[in-house]
Structure formats: structure tokens, C-alpha cells
Amino acid sequence: MAWWSDLWLNESFATYMATWAVHKIFPEWLADAQFVYDEGNRAFQLDALHSSHPIELPVVEVREVDGIFDAISYSKGAMVLRMTAKFIGEVGFQSGLVDYLSRYAYAAATSLQLWEALSGPSAPNLKEVLHTWTKVQGCPYLQATHNAAAGTLALTQRRFLMVEGVTPVEEATLWKIPMYYAYENADGVVDTRPIVLTERTMTIPLEGAFWVKVNCDQIAFCRVLYTETTLHRLLVPLTAKMINGTDRYSLLADYGAFARGGYCDTVQTMELLSHYHSEEDYTVWCAVAQFEKSLRSILASSSGEVRAALDSFCDRLYTPAIQRLGLQTRHGDSHRTQQVRLLIFSRLLACNNAEAVAAARDLYEKRTTSAIPTDMLGHVYAVHINTNGMVAMDEVKGLIAKTAYAEERTQYLGALAAVAEPSTDVPEVMEYLLSDAVSSQGMLTVMHGLAESAGVQRFFAEQLIDKWPRLAQKAPPLLLARMLKLLEYGCDETLVEPLRRFFDGLPAEMQSRTRRTFQQGVEGLLCNAAWAARDGAHIGRYLLSERAH
Known part of the structure; x- marks a missing residue:
């Protein structure tokens, strides 16, 4: 890249080509479809905000660079590359890349030079088509x-x-x-x-x-x-x-976003879910789960009756899938099938499905004679913590200290977010994250779980403010920026002014490094608050009506 404004040429290529290579070698893994969810979802969420930025963003000061290592430079850029490859065809894309890499080997290059190299006989006007995608925000x-x-x-x-x-x-x-x-x-x-x-x-x-x-x-x-x-x-x-699965996914993902933004009635999207009961594709279920989790967030302050009705709605949504798949891994299950089972199991736990909760407790009780599958550790211990509180949390902390495996440690850290009493447990968890027992990267794993948990988000935001001086001593600016971005999962508009006062009180250099992600986090919170104010009561009435039937 010639300058930081072309950062995406590095990061987007690494993101897209990694998936492209896997998809070519193992097409049965459907890596391209999962890429659309993993990267497209991140890019869409950020690019729908006023506080987003163009892929090619002028960078004046080096300390501004931390703020653009984000979903635009990585994910949106990768989606634009995928769009280019799909439209001009694989042969044209590959031959253009060969020309681009040969021409600028061991030298700096720009976005325009990439478009020129890709503009072969099959796409002579490509740079005119793609210019806006990298130069314009949104x-x-x-x-x-x-x-x-x-x-x-x-x-x-x-x-x-x-x-x-x-x-x-x-x-x-x-x-x-x-x-x-x-x-x-x-x-x-x-x-x-x-x-x-x-x-x-x-x-x-x-x-x-x-x-x-x-x-x-x-x-x-x-x-x-x-x-x-x-x-x-x-x-x-x-x-x-x-x-195909990608089109079934995109239809629901689009309508989930339209509901959140006020472009359509949220109940219309909820009714759309009824057409996904027989779904088997993991990527599609990711869209279902994402929308369901967002509903939990905006209904977190609703009555207990409404929240119970949401649990019933989700139970009916997920139960047919787990009945087809079963709770136990079966011989011959594909990796994608195992992913679906685990995702559905986790969402059934979130809606307090009795059978799923009993299965998690059974796995815990039998752990000494039959090891808990590694990919289920986090869910099983989350139920244990949510049921038994601080005693269980201390047990998990001991497991974190004991394990020699990074994958197990990540699972245990994720379980810590399943707090039983947010007002007392969130401060305890945040204090633990500041200890030497947790790396700075591990802190983000736990914080993401706290920030995403309905009913916990306010306590997380308050603790982020309270413990910021110590967090800033432990974590580098890039991770601190990501912590501020987690505010986007919140829904309580009364937090906005305290958060802005907190940010205004930070040192000038810290503000410069984290301003963009802080703005994105607060804007996401305001989007959720507006959604709840606009549709919350209507959603509640719909859920109660559905439960009555």
C-alpha cells in the first residue's frame, strides 16, 4: 500500500483470500456462504452508521490509524473484492491479480492501480463501477x-x-x-x-x-x-x-436490519421466521440467532410476562431443529451439522428450555467420568455459573488457571459472562479481568459476552467507565477501542450522557485513538434505544398474543 488510506489492500485481501482458498480446497465446508455472514454482517452493521468511514480514508496523523483497523478496512473491503470476483468471473479475477502482483511486486500500490489491473476484456469499465465502493462512506x-x-x-x-x-x-x-x-x-x-x-x-x-x-x-x-x-x-x-442457503440467509438478515432501522415492522420479520423451521443451513441459523438476540436486548426492560413470552416464541422456533438433530453428536455428522446443533443448543439455553438446561447440568454432573466436549464447555459452565453464582464462578476461575489449552481457556472465559446477579457479579468479573490471571486479549472475550447479554449491558457500561484507568494501563489502545465499540449492544439511552462525559474527560491522545470506535458504540446503542421505543410495545403485544394461542 502506498499510504494508510490504502490499508484495505492489505487487510481485505488477507480476509477474502483466506476464505477463497479454503472454499476452493474444501467446497463442502461452504466457507464462502459463512464468509457472507461473518464478514458481510460486520461490514453492514458498521457501514449503516453515521460514524462509519470510506474504505479509502485520508489519514493525517499516525495515531488515527488504530481507528481504521475495523470492519470497514477488513470486512467491507473483503466483500467488495468478493463482489468483484463474482461479477467478472474467477478467471478474469485471477488473471487480473497476476498482472497486479507482477506489476507492483516489491512496491507500493493504490486502489486505482488494482482496478486498472482487473479491468480486462470482460470488464473494461470496472474502475468506474467500483470507484464509489471504496471512496464513499455507506x-x-x-x-x-x-x-x-x-x-x-x-x-x-x-x-x-x-x-x-x-x-x-x-x-x-x-x-x-x-x-x-x-x-x-x-x-x-x-x-x-x-x-x-x-x-x-x-x-x-x-x-x-x-x-x-x-x-x-x-x-x-x-x-x-x-x-x-x-x-x-x-x-x-x-x-x-x-x-440457496446464502439467499435464504440474506433475506432474513436484511429484514432483521430493516426492522432495527425502522424500514419495516419488526413483527413482519418475526413472522418471516416461521418459514425457517425446517432450515438446516448453519449460516441461516446464524441470522436467526442474531435477530433473536437483538430482540432480547431491546425487550430486556419489558415485563417478566413479555420476556417469558419471548422465551416461548424462541422455544417454538428452535425446538423442531433440535428434535431433528438430537442433543448428542451422531456418527457421520458433518462439521456444519455439529455447528448447527451447538448453536441451537446455546439458544435453547438462552430461552430456558427445560430439556437443554437439564442436558447441560447432566454433562456437568458426569464430567469426572465422561469429559464434556470442548466446544460445549462454555455453555455447560455458563449454566453452572448462572445457577450457582459466585461459587461456580470461582470454580471456573480455577479451571482457567489450570488448563494448558487455549481453546479450553477461551470457553471458560466466555462462561464468566453468564452472571447470576449482574449488580454484584459484573464488578467481580471486571475486577478479575484486571488481574494477572487474564491476558488483555482474554479480557475482550469476557467483555463481549457481558456486553451482549440482555439485562447486563448497563452494568457492563458502568464498570467500563469505573475501571477505565486500570484497563488503560493493561490493554493497548487497539483493544481499548474495541472495548468501547462493545457499547453498541446496549439499549439504555440514559447511559449516553454519562458515557460522553467520561470520554470527554480522557486524555487527548486517548481520545484521538479511540474516538471513532466510541462514536460507533454510542450510535449503535442509540439505534437499539430508538428501536425499542418505536416497536417494543408492539412486539410485546404480538408475543403475548402468540403465547395465548
Whole structure:
């Protein structure tokens, strides 16, 4: 890279090519589909905020660099590379990279030089298409209207922001969006076609189509919002799994984001979940779990009756899957199947499913005669801590000190976030993190669990403020910035002013190194608070109604 503004050329390539290589060697692992969740999800969440930044960001002072080692430089850049590779084709992408690497071997390079190298015969105008994706902050969403009677598909692009108040400047951005759309034609055959959306609104002829899926395989870095009729038609191939796992994932992920941002009714997204009961794909279940966890966060201050109704709703959502899979690993299970089982098990524990809780306790009781599977250690000990409090927490601390294996240590650290009494246990956990027993990297593992736990977030934020001077002595600026970013999981708007006063009181150099991530954390919190204020009561009524039936 020629300067820090081209940092993404290093980090995004490392992120994307690592997955690309695995996908080529082990296609059965579906690494590309998981990449869309892991990296695309991180990039979408950050790029929907005012406090995001362009991939190519001018860097004036070196101390500003810590703030751009984030989901934009790594994940969004990687998603743009994936979009490029998918659209121009693997052969064109590889030959362009050979040219790029040969031409600039042992030298610095820029984004423009990459686009020029990739602009071969199959994509002569590539740099014009991709210029906006790296130079401009944010991402678009598409409003899709399928008029079956007229035989047309209308696509309108707009800036996607998670918070209200899109400015005229933000709305004025126009992306060139390369993607594919799929539809079922009059003969019942599914056809896929490419398109580059270059205008604010484009209308595409679509004769005899029954349904249409826009942005197939999540190639373009954008979300898609369908009209009610267009979405209703799409439910047929969704339920029948006529569209692939990545498309089933992206549909739910998009509507989860639209619910949070106020673009659609949250209950509409909750009803969409009913079409995923027979789902088997791990990436899709990741989207389900993410949306469910976000509901827990915004309903954390609701009545006990509403929270119990949410548990019942989630129990009905996850139970069919665990009944198919069973709680025990079976001979011949693929790695993806094992991932699904573990994820579903963890979510059933979160909604207090009696069978799952009993299974976790049974694994703990039999641990001396039958070792707990390593990937279940965190969940089993989380139940133990949540049930038995400080005594169990001290037991886990002993296991952390004793184990020689990093994977086991990470599992035990994650379990510490399952506090039984947040008001007393969160300060105890944060104090433990400051001891020599936990590395600075290990601290972040526990903090992430605390920050993400509904009902615990306020105590975590207060402890972050209280213990900041000591945290700043132990952890480097990059990790401190990530701690501040964890505020995004909160939902209590009353925390915003104390947090801002705290940040304003930090030394100037610390502010410079962490300002961007602090702003992102607070903005995420405000998004959740706005969501809860807008839809919380409506969601509660819906859950109580569903439970009554």
C-alpha cells in the first residue's frame, strides 16, 4: 500500500483470500456462504452508521490509524473484492491479480492501480463501477417491486442508514451495483441474469415470472427491501428451499436490519421466521440467532410476562431443529451439522428450555467420568455459573488457571459472562479481568459476552467507565477501542450522557485513538434505544398474543 488510506489492500485481501482458498480446497465446508455472514454482517452493521468511514480514508496523523483497523478496512473491503470476483468471473479475477502482483511486486500500490489491473476484456469499465465502493462512506439498499401483471421488476437504490435523519448529501450518493437476480419463469424453470444498476431507478422486463430474488448469492454489498406482494411471492421458493442457503440467509438478515432501522415492522420479520423451521443451513441459523438476540436486548426492560413470552416464541422456533438433530453428536455428522446443533443448543439455553438446561447440568454432573466436549464447555459452565453464582464462578476461575489449552481457556472465559446477579457479579468479573490471571486479549472475550447479554449491558457500561484507568494501563489502545465499540449492544439511552462525559474527560491522545470506535458504540446503542421505543410495545403485544394461542 502506498499510504494508510490504502490499508484495505492489505487487510481485505488477507480476509477474502483466506476464505477463497479454503472454499476452493474444501467446497463442502461452504466457507464462502459463512464468509457472507461473518464478514458481510460486520461490514453492514458498521457501514449503516453515521460514524462509519470510506474504505479509502485520508489519514493525517499516525495515531488515527488504530481507528481504521475495523470492519470497514477488513470486512467491507473483503466483500467488495468478493463482489468483484463474482461479477467478472474467477478467471478474469485471477488473471487480473497476476498482472497486479507482477506489476507492483516489491512496491507500493493504490486502489486505482488494482482496478486498472482487473479491468480486462470482460470488464473494461470496472474502475468506474467500483470507484464509489471504496471512496464513499455507506452502502445502499434496493427497493424491489415485481409487477407480475405488467411483467416488470423495478429497482430503486437509496442510502441505508440504521438511524433516522438521512441528509440530502448522504441520500445523493449513487452506486453502480453489479449483481444477479433470479426468477421462476412461466415454464417453472429458475433463470439467473446479471445486471449493473447504474441509475437511481431501473425497470427491467420480467415476462411471466412468478417470483424474483434480487441480489442472488449476496454478490452486491447491499440490502434488498421487497414490496409486500413481492415478498409474499418469494416465500414459496424460500420455504421449498428453491433458493440457496446464502439467499435464504440474506433475506432474513436484511429484514432483521430493516426492522432495527425502522424500514419495516419488526413483527413482519418475526413472522418471516416461521418459514425457517425446517432450515438446516448453519449460516441461516446464524441470522436467526442474531435477530433473536437483538430482540432480547431491546425487550430486556419489558415485563417478566413479555420476556417469558419471548422465551416461548424462541422455544417454538428452535425446538423442531433440535428434535431433528438430537442433543448428542451422531456418527457421520458433518462439521456444519455439529455447528448447527451447538448453536441451537446455546439458544435453547438462552430461552430456558427445560430439556437443554437439564442436558447441560447432566454433562456437568458426569464430567469426572465422561469429559464434556470442548466446544460445549462454555455453555455447560455458563449454566453452572448462572445457577450457582459466585461459587461456580470461582470454580471456573480455577479451571482457567489450570488448563494448558487455549481453546479450553477461551470457553471458560466466555462462561464468566453468564452472571447470576449482574449488580454484584459484573464488578467481580471486571475486577478479575484486571488481574494477572487474564491476558488483555482474554479480557475482550469476557467483555463481549457481558456486553451482549440482555439485562447486563448497563452494568457492563458502568464498570467500563469505573475501571477505565486500570484497563488503560493493561490493554493497548487497539483493544481499548474495541472495548468501547462493545457499547453498541446496549439499549439504555440514559447511559449516553454519562458515557460522553467520561470520554470527554480522557486524555487527548486517548481520545484521538479511540474516538471513532466510541462514536460507533454510542450510535449503535442509540439505534437499539430508538428501536425499542418505536416497536417494543408492539412486539410485546404480538408475543403475548402468540403465547395465548
